[in-house]
Amino acid sequence: MAEMRPKYMRxxxxxxxxxxxxxxxxxxxxxxxxxxxxxxxVSANTIKKxxxxxxxGGHVETVPQKGSFVTKPVQPFVxxxxxxxxxxxxxxxxxxxxxxxxxxxxxAKRQKHEAHFxxxxxxxxxxxxxQIKALGIPSNQPHPQVVRRSQERFVGGKPNSLQHSYxxxxxxxxxxxxxxxxDIGEGxxxxxxxxxHVQTGYEDEFDARPPTAEELKFFGLSxxxxxxxxxxxxxxxxNGEPFRLTVTIYKPGTNKxxxxxxxxxxxxxxxxx
Amino acid sequence: MAEMRPKYMRxxxxxxxxxxxxxxxxxxxxxxxxxxxxxxxVSANTIKKxxxxxxxGGHVETVPQKGSFVTKPVQPFVxxxxxxxxxxxxxxxxxxxxxxxxxxxxxAKRQKHEAHFxxxxxxxxxxxxxQIKALGIPSNQPHPQVVRRSQERFVGGKPNSLQHSYxxxxxxxxxxxxxxxxDIGEGxxxxxxxxxHVQTGYEDEFDARPPTAEELKFFGLSxxxxxxxxxxxxxxxxNGEPFRLTVTIYKPGTNKxxxxxxxxxxxxxxxxx
DNA sequence: GAGTGGTCTAGACCACCGG
DNA sequence: CGGTGGTCTAGACCACTCG
Numbered sequence: 001m002a003e004m005r006p007k008y009m010r011x012x013x014x015x016x017x018x019x020x021x022x023x024x025x026x027x028x029x030x031x032x033x034x035x036x037x038x039x040x041x042v043s044a045n046t047i048k049k050x051x052x053x054x055x056x057g058g059h060v061e062t063v064p065q066k067g068s069f070v071t072k073p074v075q076p077f078v079x080x081x082x083x084x085x086x087x088x089x090x091x092x093x094x095x096x097x098x099x100x101x102x103x104x105x106x107x108a109k110r111q112k113h114e115a116h117f118x119x120x121x122x123x124x125x126x127x128x129x130x131q132i133k134a135l136g137i138p139s140n141q142p143h144p145q146v147v148r149r150s151q152e153r154f155v156g157g158k159p160n161s162l163q164h165s166y167x168x169x170x171x172x173x174x175x176x177x178x179x180x181x182x183d184i185g186e187g188x189x190x191x192x193x194x195x196x197h198v199q200t201g202y203e204d205e206f207d208a209r210p211p212t213a214e215e216l217k218f219f220g221l222s223x224x225x226x227x228x229x230x231x232x233x234x235x236x237x238x239n240g241e242p243f244r245l246t247v248t249i250y251k252p253g254t255n256k257x258x259x260x261x262x263x264x265x266x267x268x269x270x271x272x273x
Numbered sequence: 274m275a276e277m278r279p280k281y282m283r284x285x286x287x288x289x290x291x292x293x294x295x296x297x298x299x300x301x302x303x304x305x306x307x308x309x310x311x312x313x314x315v316s317a318n319t320i321k322k323x324x325x326x327x328x329x330g331g332h333v334e335t336v337p338q339k340g341s342f343v344t345k346p347v348q349p350f351v352x353x354x355x356x357x358x359x360x361x362x363x364x365x366x367x368x369x370x371x372x373x374x375x376x377x378x379x380x381a382k383r384q385k386h387e388a389h390f391x392x393x394x395x396x397x398x399x400x401x402x403x404q405i406k407a408l409g410i411p412s413n414q415p416h417p418q419v420v421r422r423s424q425e426r427f428v429g430g431k432p433n434s435l436q437h438s439y440x441x442x443x444x445x446x447x448x449x450x451x452x453x454x455x456d457i458g459e460g461x462x463x464x465x466x467x468x469x470h471v472q473t474g475y476e477d478e479f480d481a482r483p484p485t486a487e488e489l490k491f492f493g494l495s496x497x498x499x500x501x502x503x504x505x506x507x508x509x510x511x512n513g514e515p516f517r518l519t520v521t522i523y524k525p526g527t528n529k530x531x532x533x534x535x536x537x538x539x540x541x542x543x544x545x546x
Numbered sequence: 547g548a549g550t551g552g553t554c555t556a557g558a559c560c561a562c563c564g565g
Numbered sequence: 566c567g568g569t570g571g572t573c574t575a576g577a578c579c580a581c582t583c584g
Binding site for chain 1: 318329330331354355472473474475476477478479480481482483499500501502509513525529530531532533534535536537538541
Binding site: 032033034044048051062063064065066067068222223 | 568569570571
């Protein structure tokens with residue numbers, strides 16, 4: 001018989017089976033690694049590799065020095081990225097375009113989730129290559145700097161996503177609310193429109209990557225967890241100039257990120273409500 | 274002084290520095306793990322953890338029993354998902370909507386990439402929950418089955434993405450090309466339109482998850498590599514019925530997945546050309 | 547057959563958490 | 566304080582690839 005799969009894979013599969021059958025219920029703490037090791041009569045490192053597999057699959061979350069816990073299934077928060085926010089089709093309930101602050105809370109409420117967000121932190125930082133390119137900053141500028149507004153967003157009391165918006169320095173001088181550490185209630189789109197930049201289009205990009213240390217801390221996870229999803233939106237104004245770069249980091253599983261095109265049934269829009 | 278970061282993190286950072294400075298050039302093989310271990314005077318496991326970090330960051334790719342190699346930077350293949358494929362706006366060069374076969378090769382060519390794809394493999398399989406839901410199969414149906422068409426896609430001779438399309442069994446009986454193991458030259462959208470299903474809209478969803486064993490094999494990677502990006506498109510016809518589910522698996526880094534809304538400058542559309 | 551990474555052991559010490 | 570997971574060692578054997 002032999003079972004040529006590595007031990008740690010077998011143990012991971014065993015544990016996953018126990019989770020699926022409810023022997024280990026959502027929220028339960030796994031037995032300590034030492035106990036698991038003696039149960040299967042393997043060394044501690046082998047158990048670590050097994051638990052690692054479960055972590056990568058999103059079945060458990062490990063908090064260092066406390067324990068590993070079976071992930072609670074959550075009603076995912078549906079994030080519809082192509083809100084009809086470019087003109088007349090601004091129908092309530094048709095997505096919120098990943099907007100700042102209040103738009104986020106309103107959309108969560110519609111989906112019967114409680115949500116809140118931190119006050120933004122604002123910094124002027126040296127621009128990185130990606131930000132220079134996205135914002136179309138001329139390359140002859142010696143030490144390009146940008147304004148970064150960051151917010152932490154929570155759904156159901158738990159960390160949901162991190163959002164960073166980048167603006168050219170000149171823009172923040174014209175539109176000073178950008179450098180205040182206060183949420184822009186009307187939304188940045190409306191606010192910047194009143195300062196001469198109408199958002200007429202945007203380009204969205206998606207990537208998956210391992211979380212940074214900061215992100216791990218925010219999401220409360222240990223190393224070797226899931227990858228995060230990075231969504232970058234470059235917004236263009238009526239002159240075809242990029243004027244905002246918004247980067248949002250999501251933990252997979254708790255969010256459902258989608259885009260809708262053309263005609264789809266009403267129920268599809270309403271999903272998640 | 275002390276440097277309290279774990280050794281494996283320091284070593285990973287060292288190696289990454291060597292890659293960035295060109296000491297280790299793209300395509301180069303890393304020294305064998307044993308050699309690295311003696312160089313830093315640490316045990317083999319510590320080196321493994323260090324190399325692991327690089328793998329997760331996409332800086333090296335490891336082929337078991339051969340070695341670890343510095344990732345070659347690639348001109349990413351730009352995949353614009355909201356091709357104007359819903360009507361009159363079908364402008365060449367404006368994305369290919371993740372289409373099957375020939376559309377994929379044509380888009381690659383426009384971006385000056387060589388591309389090819391495998392003949393599709395076609396199977397009738399027991400439908401999984403996600404497929405039943407997406408295709409709107411009635412829940413009173415006892416043993417729901419679906420047709421799955423799968424293609425492997427290559428760019429520049431290297432594995433690029435895996436695409437699986439799912440259809441209801443009844444549809445494949447009406448539209449028999451779906452169950453032939455031959456690429457549908459005109460594209461499934463056009464083909465199914467001539468069989469009474471006009472694609473009038475779609476819903477796209479994104480996720481990140483660890484690769485399955487099959488995907489690891491296809492991409493030629495070892496375990497503990499990057500997460501993959503999963504893109505699911507549910508297509509709706511003129512009656513608001515879902516009639517196709519297409520799931521595409523991308524390796525991050527080699528592809529740039531994007532969505533465009535509203536008016537953006539021409540250069541944006543042309544990026545990647 | 548030599549070289550590679552993958553798995554595994556049986557220990558050890560540490561840092562952080564909670565009561 | 567005891568309990569937890571995180572790091573680390575110094576070995577071992579295996580499976581696979583390639584010349």
